[in-house]
Amino acid sequence: MDITPRQLEIIEAAGKLLTTSGVSGLTIKNLAKEMQFSESAIYRHFTSKEEIIVAMLNYLADSIDKRLSDINDLSDPEEKFRALFKEQFRFFRLNPHFVVAVFSDGLMEESQLINEAILKLMNVKTKHLMPIIIEGQQKGIFTNDITAEELIHMVMGTFKLQMYKWRIASFQFDISRIGGNMVQSILTIIKSR
Amino acid sequence: MDITPRQLEIIEAAGKLLTTSGVSGLTIKNLAKEMQFSESAIYRHFTSKEEIIVAMLNYLADSIDKRLSDINDLSDPEEKFRALFKEQFRFFRLNPHFVVAVFSDGLMEESQLINEAILKLMNVKTKHLMPIIIEGQQKGIFTNDITAEELIHMVMGTFKLQMYKWRIASFQFDISRIGGNMVQSILTIIKSR
DNA sequence: TCTTTGTGTGTGAACATTCACTTACTTTAT
């Protein structure tokens, strides 16, 4: 599962392509051009395009997983909640190309492996969000009127839509600021009143 | 902007293809096979593939617009809210192929016209949701802790994610029932407490 | 009532282009 430096370069080039030209722009030809070598050279490092995409998604999942793991040091669930999203917005602001990867269904239908990699990516996020929500509910900070699963569904949906809007706006607005407002809205509404 | 019966047939065939084989399955060749005539015959009715997709999205937008217009007869905002989503779930249960069309970003990048058609589609939904939310807030039924725009963002995001889950589950669960639960969750949380 | 003309709808073959991928060969670095 380890990745060579050259493979990482290719993955990053693939991400860049996703940002600039979308899923349909992610071709071996463009990838080779971006890497400034020939198309066939790609196949020295990956056996197929599918493998590149899967590697990219897995690399992304690992990155996010690591970054979100530092959050549990905080004590307050509300603080954790804020920190989690702050980190997410920070990460995607630095790597906007991955927004296309994560939130574009276009990739999905191409293969079963890619499909699974995307689902895995969604689960990483849920994995970190779930304990925060549950803890918040237990402490009576978040509402217990609906289940944790339902809360997570709402939160994830709201987040996903925010990312979608950011993307179709060509990443032109400050996602950290707008996203911060969004988090505030969510908190306002899910906190016990 | 009017559509001939034959064009409608083609649009419906396109929708069917989307359901069975996804965005990548929507090719002129498959479309012709589905219609049981040659590929070139398509071009007797549309000048391009892009035109077919745009026509499909506009037709869809009109259908939804019409159906959602009947809802304002109800008096209670909460009832209207429920009715709106009930109608949406009913519609998509009958026409699951359109879920692929509306919620797949894959289509989007292909052309500016398609992009606009999809945005228009999103706006139709918002157009009907907005007055309901505002009325509910004015009557004190829905919370005034956050703005109507923020409420709509949350509601739409939650709905979109529900559709996404339904789709990756290959439409295998009863969207009216699960969706009904989702609506109940949302209502629980956005109602003033 | 024929005949002409126009229209709607179809066909099959070919078009240029793009796609992921392969093969045989060369350069480079250890």
Added chain:
DNA sequence: ATAAAGTAAGTGAATGTTCACACACAAAGA
């Protein structure tokens, strides 16, 4: 000397689109 990393030139398959042509039918003119 060996192995890794590059290249040129190709493959077949698929894409959307265009082409010349054919058939059925309706309106119009003689």
